[in-house]
Amino acid sequence: MNAESKLREDIVRLSKSLFDRGFSVGSAGNISAAVDDGILMTPTNSCLGFLDPARLSKLDRNGNHISGDKPSKEVFLHRAFYETRPQTGAVVHLHSTFATALSCLTGIDPNDCIPPLTPYVVMRVGAVKLLPYVKPGDEKMGDMIRELAGRYAAVLLANHGPVVTGRDIATAVYAAEELEETAKLLILLKDAPKRMLSDENVHELKAVFGAY
């Protein structure tokens, strides 16, 4: 099996795993992964639980649709991450419940909307930027991500849901899961006085485990 065929299988398997465990429902969410000559992306209106490897959309390096079904309407958002973070191998957008709940709250820190509650979220996700609401599929989302100049591996779209990137499809999916579990903890803990990791703890984690 060549590298692209293997990646197609991985996208389908990991997407189904997310769907089967309730990280996405219906046709919500979209996933992409980089290949040598472009990007593979889930088709628009597809269900992450029932993807067909042969029907995944393929875009060339310039964003032209070259094969498979019509790509996700969030193509601008995905491409902006590949453009501004060259180390990006995959992008995962979900409407996972707790991260989306958090994205609807007022008064959260837009520069650190998933604060360092546990070490793993620091190690796998890093700081998360809250981006203002625009309608799904709006090209403006790509512009907003470009304006971040690659500083964030993950963002939370206000009143919409998370977008998480990784070096490869597995790490992006695992990071999206970790972001969701941390959002769940934050919602569960609500106004309870919380002990966050200190800046020193965060620096130590970044020094030991590196930052993607």
Ligand SMILES: O=C(O)[C@@H](O)C(=O)COP(=O)(O)O
């Ligand atoms: O929320 C939306 O409409 C999109 O962001 C989404 O999650 C699904 O859109 P498609 O990937 O175009 O199906």
Ligand SMILES: [Zn+2]
């Ligand atoms: Zn969405």
